[in-house]
Amino acid sequence: MSKVIAVLAAASLAVGLPMGASAQQKLVVAGYGGSFEDIMRRDVFPPFAKQHGVEFDYMAGNSTNTVARLQAQRSxxxxxxxxxxxxxxxxxxxLGFCAPIQNLPKQDLYETALYKDDKAVAIGIVATGIMYNKKAFDEKKWEPPASWDDLKDPRYKQQLVIPPLNNTYGLHTLVQYARAAGGGETNIDxxxxxxxxxxxxxVLVYEPSPGKMTELFSSGQASIAVWGSGRVKAFADTGFPVGFVYPKEGAYALLSSVCPVAKDKSHPLAQAFVQYLVSPEVQTLLASSYGYGPVNRKAQAQDDPNVPLPIGERAEKLIVIDWDTVNQNRDAWNRRWTREIER
Known part of the structure; x- marks a missing residue:
C-alpha cells in the first residue's frame, strides 16, 4: 500500500497546480458509496491531501442523490x-452545475471520456451486465447466465436483485428489455x-445500496443480479465467489464521470483534483482496485481472472444509450416505475 501512496503522491505533484491550500479548508467531494468510497478514502485521497495540505469531506450517495444535493444547494x-x-x-x-475543466490532458484521454465544452470528464468505464454466485450455481448444477432473457427463468424466483430505475444499472435493464421487445428509448412501454x-x-428486491447488494449475496438470499463490472470486481476481491457475464445481446456502457462544481467561490484545488483523477497513476489504481476500464491511454490495465473488465474489444462492444431521450423522460419513467414495478 505504501508503494501505491508514493506513486499517487507523485501523480498529485505532476498536476502542477496550487500548493498553498489551507489545511482548514476542506475539499468537498460527492460520489458513490460502498467499495468505491473505500478506495477513495484509503488510496486516492491520502496522497493528494498530503501533497496539497487539504482535508477531504466525502458525501456518499448514488448519482441521483448527488444531483438532488446540487439542486438543493443551488444558492x-x-x-x-x-x-x-x-x-x-x-x-x-x-442545469448549470458543472464548470469547465481547465488544462485537461485531452491528448492522453480516449475520446469517449470527453464531454462537450469540457464540462465533465469520465474517470472510468463500467459495463452493466449480470453478476451471479458461482458457488451457488455450481451446487445447483446451473449453467452460468448468458443472456438478458435468462433473468426471466423461473429457477431464479425470489433470488434476483435489480437496482431501481433511479440507478443507472436499473435504467440499462429497462432499456434492454424495451429494445428486445421492439421498443427502445423512444418507446419504453x-x-x-x-x-x-x-x-x-x-425479483427479491429492487436494491440501490451497494452494501445491501453484497449483503444479500453473502447471506445467500440472492444468487443473481444486474450490476456493474467495477462493483462486481470489488466484491470478488473480498473473496466472495461471484462471476460477471457480458450478456450475448450486449452489456451496457456506464461512464463514471467527474466535474468541478460551478460556484461563486471555487475551491482552489477542485480543478487539480479532477486532473489528478484522470492521471495515469490514478487510472491504473481504479482499474486494478475497482475494475474500471481506464480512460487514460497511459494507464496500465490488466484483465482480472475472476471478473472480465471492460477493456479492449469488450469495451468497444458496449452499448451506449440515448441519454438525451432518456433524460427528457426519466422523471415520468421513475414515477411509472414506482407505480407499476415497485408498488
Whole structure:
C-alpha cells in the first residue's frame, strides 16, 4: 500500500497546480458509496491531501442523490467536485452545475471520456451486465447466465436483485428489455411490460445500496443480479465467489464521470483534483482496485481472472444509450416505475 501512496503522491505533484491550500479548508467531494468510497478514502485521497495540505469531506450517495444535493444547494453550493454517472451528469451540466475543466490532458484521454465544452470528464468505464454466485450455481448444477432473457427463468424466483430505475444499472435493464421487445428509448412501454410480467416475479428486491447488494449475496438470499463490472470486481476481491457475464445481446456502457462544481467561490484545488483523477497513476489504481476500464491511454490495465473488465474489444462492444431521450423522460419513467414495478 505504501508503494501505491508514493506513486499517487507523485501523480498529485505532476498536476502542477496550487500548493498553498489551507489545511482548514476542506475539499468537498460527492460520489458513490460502498467499495468505491473505500478506495477513495484509503488510496486516492491520502496522497493528494498530503501533497496539497487539504482535508477531504466525502458525501456518499448514488448519482441521483448527488444531483438532488446540487439542486438543493443551488444558492449555496457546498460540493466542490461531483462524481456522477454519465446520464445524471448530462442533467447536472444542463442545469448549470458543472464548470469547465481547465488544462485537461485531452491528448492522453480516449475520446469517449470527453464531454462537450469540457464540462465533465469520465474517470472510468463500467459495463452493466449480470453478476451471479458461482458457488451457488455450481451446487445447483446451473449453467452460468448468458443472456438478458435468462433473468426471466423461473429457477431464479425470489433470488434476483435489480437496482431501481433511479440507478443507472436499473435504467440499462429497462432499456434492454424495451429494445428486445421492439421498443427502445423512444418507446419504453415494452420494457415496463417485460419487467412487470416476466422478470419481476423473480425479483427479491429492487436494491440501490451497494452494501445491501453484497449483503444479500453473502447471506445467500440472492444468487443473481444486474450490476456493474467495477462493483462486481470489488466484491470478488473480498473473496466472495461471484462471476460477471457480458450478456450475448450486449452489456451496457456506464461512464463514471467527474466535474468541478460551478460556484461563486471555487475551491482552489477542485480543478487539480479532477486532473489528478484522470492521471495515469490514478487510472491504473481504479482499474486494478475497482475494475474500471481506464480512460487514460497511459494507464496500465490488466484483465482480472475472476471478473472480465471492460477493456479492449469488450469495451468497444458496449452499448451506449440515448441519454438525451432518456433524460427528457426519466422523471415520468421513475414515477411509472414506482407505480407499476415497485408498488
Amino acid at each position: 449555496n453550493q457546498q460540493v466542490d467536485v461531483a462524481i456522477i454517472d454519465d446520464g445524471p451528469m448530462y442533467q447536472a451540466i444542463a 415494452p420494457g415496463f411490460t417485460t419487467i412487470e410480467k416476466e422478470v419481476g416475479p423473480n
